Amino acid sequence: MPRRRFLRIFGASTAAVAGGLWRTARRSAAVPANLTLAFWNGLTGPDGRVMEGIVADFMSQHPTIKIEQQQLPWTDFHTKMLMSIPAGQAPDVAIMHTYEKPRYVQSGALTEFSDADLQALGFQQKDFAPRAWDGGIYQGKRYSVPLDIHAMCLYINNPLFKSANLWVDNEPKAPRNQAEFLAACQALTKGDHWGVAWLQRGVGWAFQMLLWQNGGDMFDAQGEPTLDSPAAIEAMQFIQDLNKKYHVTPEGITGNPAEAFQTGKIGMAVHGDWLTPAFVAANMDFTVVPAPTFFKQRAVWAGSHQFYLPVQRRPDSAKREAALVFIKWISEHSLAWAQGGHIPARTALTATPGFRARKQAVLLTDGSYWHFMPAVPKILVEESLITAAQEQIFLGRATPKEALRSLNDQIKRARI
């Protein structure tokens, strides 16, 4: 590019950026009647599109409140959030889970919901699923209010179950324990088709569920990791055995089990209910059932999306009020949110025929077994390292015991 043209383009873009900055600076000082709320979340799956629709409906009914939504993958989302809040660039409303609170509270990034706020929202404990309601509280303070619950389940490919003779009385013979699960896997594994693909990219939620079912936990009461316990090793050994001993999962790291399930390569998937809309959109013939109990006790991995109000450099009461209006409206309309595969946190909504008609409605029976990820500071280290530890095992570079021991050491030595 000739230098002069480069300079011209460079100059023009600098002026454009400066102009943009000047305009935003002016806009934030503008009239309070029409205001804009920045709304950030990590809903990048099919549920993200459902949220877009809900936000559009909200704006059409509230012409004075404009919502600017930003969606980015959870890992990048948290980095951006944690850097933006101290820089005075915090969003007005955010959706996160329950277990991330320690990292935000430690850095003083969250505002509390006062009793007055809860009153403005009209939120009362009795209206919400207990686990979701309690998940908003950390160290005795309420930092978030619930939107939904999302739980792990078992996805069944109906045609593959039929051809494997796993079909009785017009419904799939859903495995409920380890033995039945293995038998189903073996019946489904034929040639290029497999029983299951284990969740390998992601944060190891399925492994966590097995750990809880086996009576173990990820952290002790002091928040130190206990991932090298016999219960954890046994759970991880089971995942490895699916491949190395029973040969019911594809070889190597398959990348995306959701894709493998959707293309009919695997007969079952142990995954989150949020994949439901993708499979529905693909016109799949499938069934959702509660996740099996692989070990000695029932426990189901679950989480909850919650609304947060981050700390603002210049607190603006009009914006906060508008944010509460927004949260209240979405919560009241969260039956629409169930299209995203989730379970509304409002118990009145889960009793409606509209929700009962959804595939994930069968998961409500698990309510008392829902197990959330613990809100301890070191969980973020666990999250960032568990995938690599699992992959080491799948690559045959480490035994479950070795991989879990080094993962545990790694989390233990972290200084947070």
Place this chain on the structure above:
Amino acid sequence: MTPSVIVRPIDAVPPAARRAMIAVQRREAWSAYALLAPYLVAFLAFMVVPSSYGLFLSFTDFRLGIAHPHWTGLSNFAYVLTDPLFRTTVTNTIVFVLESTPALIVIPLALAVVLNQRLPFRAFFRGAFFLPFTLSVTVVSICWWWLLDPNFGPVYFYLKELGLHPRSWISTPALAMAAVVIATVWWTAGYNMVLFLAGLQEIPFHLYEAARIDGAGGWRQFWTVTLPLLRPTTLFVIVIQLIASFQVFGQVYVMTNGGPGNGTRTVIQYVYETAFVQLQMSEGAAAAWVLFVMILAFSLAQFKLLSGHTEY
């Protein structure tokens, strides 16, 4: 032995002329500073100040939301240097440097030599090879990820058509690293090519004429004229390439996210995740400075090995 006195040329001229010369020199110096100023301001604000602050933080227990961090001496450096994961990332980074740097010297040099000839559509090819460099790392990585996808990508499709059944690069650490290297070479080779082209155009044409008269053919001219005279450019390209390769991050983060099983996790990813995902800010800063010292050592070694005067 008498102490030697350095006699500058300016000391040898009469005072009036000397004053005039000093004035001219000063004016030139000021205009040089004025021209450098915009870059210098950006360099100070976005490089020197933050990295010095990072150096300070690496000796403290700084965390987000802590206003007054405490001095902790070398504890963060001890944490990083005794971390087995850090050692893994150093090894992976060195593997990447050793795999990518030679390719990013040889291929751009070959392209530059070819495109320095009088060829039809020369400007088009120069532009075409440089073009990938103008893309963002995310775009490049996602394109290559799709191209190389073992299930849907064309590369695996045609390899299978040829009767080959290559292992999935996503689940083979060495192949995953190779995939990252291929994407990087495609992305950045054009930039080094431009540097080599500039170097080639500085070589006086009469040297080639002389070589031809002495009966040197194409290869011979390349080895005895081009390569020796390109030495300053080559040194420059090797050093900046080495520095760039040591800082590999975006391609790995998008294509493999450090996997499989930490097989492609590099030092910058370690720095990023320690500081910004695990929120161990001061440990991350320490790791970044360890990387800086490594790069500095490698660059100095390169200068020592390759520098020297170029004789025309």
